[in-house]
Amino acid sequence: MSTIDPTQPQPATDNTVVPAAPAPAPLAPQQAFRPMVQPEFKSIGTMWLLWFFLGGVSAHEFYMGRIGIAFLRLFTAQYLGVGLIIDLFLNTARVRRYNEQVSLLTGVASPTAVMIKA
Template identity: 45%
Template sequence: MSSLLQKQNLTSEQLQLLASEMSKKQKSGGIAWLLWFFTGGFGGHRFYLGKVGTGVAMLLTLGGLGIWTLIDLFLLSGMIRDTNERIENEILSEIRLLSHAKANSKVAAG
């Protein structure tokens, strides 16, 4: 389900919580690009984006002898977007769980 559809049913309090959590957890495009530029051959940008497995592979192969690093020049924007969408979906799931738990506790108390 797209995050836009998930956000439609949120209250203003939940939307504020989402924005607050996203500002804490989202990955910066600027930092990812700087890491690619300075540590691309070692996979620093991939570690930053939570792609530890491919980061280790890049580290061990020196970025596929530079080829993988060059390919990431074209893939990095999509990786940043995908990582931030994943983070947003995780936060939305936590908000839904929290709202269900609150609703269940009100029913149990009432």
């Protein structure tokens, strides 16, 4: 004698298959791309402190979440020192751009937004 598993589809008498459970409803667009962890704004001051004291080991790149670039720079000695000079000009813009992306994602105003008065 065989046992019937209630979670599996069972054949009906007219050779059609009855589904075991209804399919889940599709996610709404705003739910489909919602991250599991809310990203946080980054601080320009923290970025500059990490660059100044721990720039040689790419701590500022790790802080910004640029893990691939951080390891590349770590293993190439910051592009032989050129990477640190490039960061001197680009760090503030990178933090502002990151914070603007977080602002668009979360709907919270960016603390590093540049206000332009008309």
